[in-house]
Amino acid sequence: xxxxxxxxxxxxxxxxxxxxxxxxxxxxxxxxxxxxxxxxxxxxxxxxxxxxxxxxxxxxxxxxxxxxxxxxxxxxxxxxxxxxxxxxxxxxxxxxxxxxxxxxxxxxxxxxxxxxxxxxxxxxxxxxxxxxxxxxxxxxxxxxxxxxxxxxxxxxxxxxxxxxxxxxxxxxxxxxxxxxxxxxxxxxxxxxxxxxxxxxxxxxxxxxxxxxxxxxx
Amino acid sequence: xxxxxxxxxxxxxxxxxxxxxxxxxxxxxxxxxxxxxxxxxxxxxxxxxxxxxxxxxxxxxxxxxxxxxxxxxxxxxxxxxxxxxxxxxxxxxxxxxxxxxxxxxxxxxxxxxxxxxxxxxxxxxxxxxxxxxxxxxxxxxxxxxxxxxxxxxxxxxxxxxxxxxxxxxxxxxxxxxxxxxxxxxxxxxxxxxxxxxxxxxxxxxxxxxxxxxxxxxxxxxxxxxxxxxxxxxxxxxxxxxxxxxxxxxxxxxxxxxxxxxxxxxxxxxxxxxxxxxxxxxxxxxxxxxxxxxxxxxxxxxxxxxxxxxxxxxxxxxxxxxxx
Numbered sequence: 001x002x003x004x005x006x007x008x009x010x011x012x013x014x015x016x017x018x019x020x021x022x023x024x025x026x027x028x029x030x031x032x033x034x035x036x037x038x039x040x041x042x043x044x045x046x047x048x049x050x051x052x053x054x055x056x057x058x059x060x061x062x063x064x065x066x067x068x069x070x071x072x073x074x075x076x077x078x079x080x081x082x083x084x085x086x087x088x089x090x091x092x093x094x095x096x097x098x099x100x101x102x103x104x105x106x107x108x109x110x111x112x113x114x115x116x117x118x119x120x121x122x123x124x125x126x127x128x129x130x131x132x133x134x135x136x137x138x139x140x141x142x143x144x145x146x147x148x149x150x151x152x153x154x155x156x157x158x159x160x161x162x163x164x165x166x167x168x169x170x171x172x173x174x175x176x177x178x179x180x181x182x183x184x185x186x187x188x189x190x191x192x193x194x195x196x197x198x199x200x201x202x203x204x205x206x207x208x209x210x211x212x213x214x215x216x217x
Numbered sequence: 218x219x220x221x222x223x224x225x226x227x228x229x230x231x232x233x234x235x236x237x238x239x240x241x242x243x244x245x246x247x248x249x250x251x252x253x254x255x256x257x258x259x260x261x262x263x264x265x266x267x268x269x270x271x272x273x274x275x276x277x278x279x280x281x282x283x284x285x286x287x288x289x290x291x292x293x294x295x296x297x298x299x300x301x302x303x304x305x306x307x308x309x310x311x312x313x314x315x316x317x318x319x320x321x322x323x324x325x326x327x328x329x330x331x332x333x334x335x336x337x338x339x340x341x342x343x344x345x346x347x348x349x350x351x352x353x354x355x356x357x358x359x360x361x362x363x364x365x366x367x368x369x370x371x372x373x374x375x376x377x378x379x380x381x382x383x384x385x386x387x388x389x390x391x392x393x394x395x396x397x398x399x400x401x402x403x404x405x406x407x408x409x410x411x412x413x414x415x416x417x418x419x420x421x422x423x424x425x426x427x428x429x430x431x432x433x434x435x436x437x438x439x440x441x442x443x444x445x446x447x448x449x450x451x452x453x454x455x456x457x458x459x460x461x462x463x464x465x466x467x468x469x470x471x472x473x474x475x476x477x478x479x480x481x482x483x484x485x486x487x488x489x490x491x492x493x494x495x496x497x498x499x500x501x502x503x504x505x506x507x508x509x510x511x512x513x514x515x516x517x518x519x520x521x522x523x524x525x526x527x528x529x530x531x532x533x534x535x536x537x538x539x540x
Contacts, residue, residue, distance in 0.1 A: 076329070077298045082322065085297060085329045092332065123328060 003154045004103040005211055007062045011055050014071060016206040018048035018055070021199060031195040035182040039081055040195040047079030047087075062102040068095035068112075082180065083196060086124055086133065093119025106154055109211070110144040113161075117141045124179065131177040131189060133200035140165035140204045158208040165204035172197045225268050225288060232275060236536040239279045243306070246299040248287045250306055253280040253534065260375035260384045261285070261307040264316045264368055265295040265323060269509045270427055272537040273365055279535030282372035291509075292428045294322035300330040304339060312340035312381035316367050316388065318360025319347040340381055344371070344388045348397040348517065350455040351424025351432065359426055361397035362467045362517030365505050366529075369538065373531035387524060394520040396452045400444075401425035401432055401513040402474060423447055427471070427508045427515070445485040452518055453493065460494040465529060467500070467517040472507035474514055479503070482514060499529055505537070 021028070021044050029041030054074045061067065068091050076088035094116040098108060117137050126132040128139075143164035147157040172194035177183040182194065226244065233242040242249050255261070264274035265287040274286035285303035289295035304313050313334065317327045327343050334341040346360035346367055370391040374384040401422035421444055424432035437443050458464065466486065470479050483502055490497055498521055506515060519525070533539060 073333075077296070080296055082325065085325050088297070089329055089332075092329075092336075123325060 003106055004100070005105070005109055005154075006103045007064050007067050009211055010064065010067060013207055013210040014051065015055050016210050017202055018051045020202045020206055021045065021048045024198075024202065028195050028199055031193055031198055034192045035177065035185055035189050036195060037181055040083060040199065043079050043081045043083055044199055047075055047084060050074050050078030064099040064102060064104060065095045068092075083199070086120060086196070089119045089123040090116040090137075106157060107148050110141070110148045110157070113137070113141045113144060126179040129175055130179040131172045131175050131182060131194045131197070132179050133194070133196040135172050135175075135194065136165045136168040136197040136200040136204070139168040155212040158204070158212055162204045162208040165201045169193065169197045169201040225290065228268075228271075229275070229288070232536070239534060239536055240275075243302065246287075246296070246302045248285050248295075248299055248303040248306070249275045249278045250285045250303070251279045251283070251535075255284060255307070255309050257309050258311045259309045260311040260379060260381050261304070261309060261313045262316065262368065262371045262375050262384070263287070263300065263303050263307065263313055264364075265289065265300050265303075265327065266318065266364075267292040267294055267322075267428075270507055272504075273506050274368070276537035277365070277368050277372075277535050279533070279539075281369075281376045281531055281533035282535050282538065283368055284372075284375075294320070294326045297326050297330040297333065300326060301333060304330065304334050304341065308339055311375075312342070314371055314375070314381060314384050314388065315341065315343035316364065316371055317343045317345055318364050319345050319358060320360070342381065342385050344385060344392060346392055348392060348395045349424075349426070350396050350398055350451050359430075361399055361427065362469055362506055362515045363392050363395035363397060363519070365469070365501075366395060366465065366467060366517065366519055367392050369533065370525060370528045372533070373528040377528070377531060387528065391519060391525055391528075394456070394522075394525070395517055396455045396458075397515055397517040398423070398448050398452050399425045399427065399432065399471070399513065399515045400448050401471070401511065402478075421447070422513070425508075425511075425513060427506065429508060429511065441481055441485040442488070445482065445489050448516060449486060449489055452516060453495075456518075456520065458493070458495055458518060458520060462495050463498045463521040463526070464490065464495045465499040465501070465517075465519040465521055465525075466490070466497045467505070467515075467519070468502045469505040469515050469517075470503065470507065471511045471513040471515070472504060473510040473512040476503070479514060482516075486516065498526065 025041040025045040032038050032040035072088045072091035076084050094112045097112040097115040126134045140161040143160040147160045177189035182189045229242045261284040263285045266274045267289045269291045277283045278286045284307040287295035287299040315327050317323050331341040346364045347358035348363035349359040349361045352358045371388040374387050419438045422432040
């Protein structure tokens with residue numbers, strides 16, 4: 001029997017993500033002050049506050065697509081800046097991936113991340129090594145796909161995603177920004193970790209913590 | 218005026234009070250909508266833009282031009298929340314056409330808005346304005362004066378009953394027939410960047426953007442004809458415009474250049490265009506696309522055909538353009 005992930009677990013994951021971002025607001029601000037316009041921490045914290053409110057409303061649909069779409073709309077309006085539309089696109093596209101209604105299996109979860117990543121690349125027009133959130137999400141999704149193809153458990157798949165995301169995030173320190181505001185700094189952007197890659201890393205860190213406990217509340 | 222957000226809100230309130238017969242202003246999310254009723258099935262034309270370029274886009278809302286305009290923060294794209302609110306308010310079932318200057322933020326937010334609108338069953342598309350010849354790489358070209366012209370063409374097409382596809386096509390054609398160049402002169406004071414270095418009296422900055430993006434400083438000591446040569450030749454040679462072409466000449470100040478100087482510029486341009494046997498059929502001169510209070514101007518030439526001429530001449534009733 002394949003492991004199934006329910007809307008309830010996805011909700012728990014995104015609540016953990018919101019809390020992690022809020023804990024790290026100052027860290028994100030510090031990173032964005034170095035190479036951006038210093039608003040990523042504030043914008044993400046504000047958006048996560050809205051997301052917490054939204055996720056705690058009782059009696060919502062358990063349909064996964066509807067759930068992800070409402071997450072997308074909340075992030076678009078709550079985060080603002082460039083990150084709002086980008087995270088919004090990620091979840092809007094994730095919402096169009098195949099599900100079993102109110103649950104998804106591990107390959108479908110992986111596909112959900114793939115849909116989000118493809119949407120993000122199309123929308124932001126960034127590639128790997130541009131020093132953006134793509135540098136975290138793309139290796140993480142590829143690691144998930146490889147682990148799923150090897151019939152690994154949810155724990156292994158999500159641990160692989162977290163590890164790849166972490167390496168990708170750290171890799172942004174070494175490279176020059178080619179997209180976003182940091183690209184105006186050219187070579188001066190080297191030596192700084194990308195704030196968007198950092199906030200995206202927490203998606204995989206919290207997924208590995210929360211989504212591996214199958215069926216448990 | 219210390220908080221840009223509140224200055225924009227106050228300015229929008231003032232605009233509503235100044236043009237009570239033409240527009241209404243919605244707040245939170247902010248957008249300006251035309252008062253003239255639009256018939257069912259009419260294509261809605263919407264323009265978002267960072268604030269600081271007034272009268273673009275809000276001054277172009279009204280009969281025969283924009284159905285709605287969404288002003289963002291200073292030099293920052295409006296959000297999909299604003300753009301979607303405008304779409305919901307002005308959609309009459311004929312679809313929505315966005316006019317978008319080629320800047321990353323505007324394209325990002327518009328594409329996302331269109332994706333959401335399409336999921337809701339609203340046919341929405343956008344045309345990209347990229348007429349700035351100072352950027353060699355065509356795909357990176359910024360939107361300049363053709364943004365104002367495209368709003369007029371798209372709005373007239375929509376008012377005349379064009380379908381969404383037809384309005385999109387003719388607006389693309391208008392943009393493809395347009396080329397522009399921005400020129401900076403003297404002082405440039407922007408709120409967040411602080412004062413830029415003054416240009417020497419005998420220098421201009423060729424190819425400046427409308428957000429204070431720098432251009433190439435050129436020393437000019439021989440007066441207006443030399444300045445106009447530097448500015449207009451790249452525009453003429455890019456399309457290229459050819460002897461006998463019918464032209465719409467659009468000169469816009471950037472906000473800090475007095476009309477006196479715009480007309481000095483105009484005289485020299487007319488002489489140069491006549492020397493190239495280009496026929497100036499229509500003109501627009503004044504502050505129509507600005508960069509807050511910076512000194513300088515943009516020049517745009519659009520090659521006219523019968524359809525574009527007819528759409529340009531079609532009635533328009535907005536706070537800024539009316540005929």
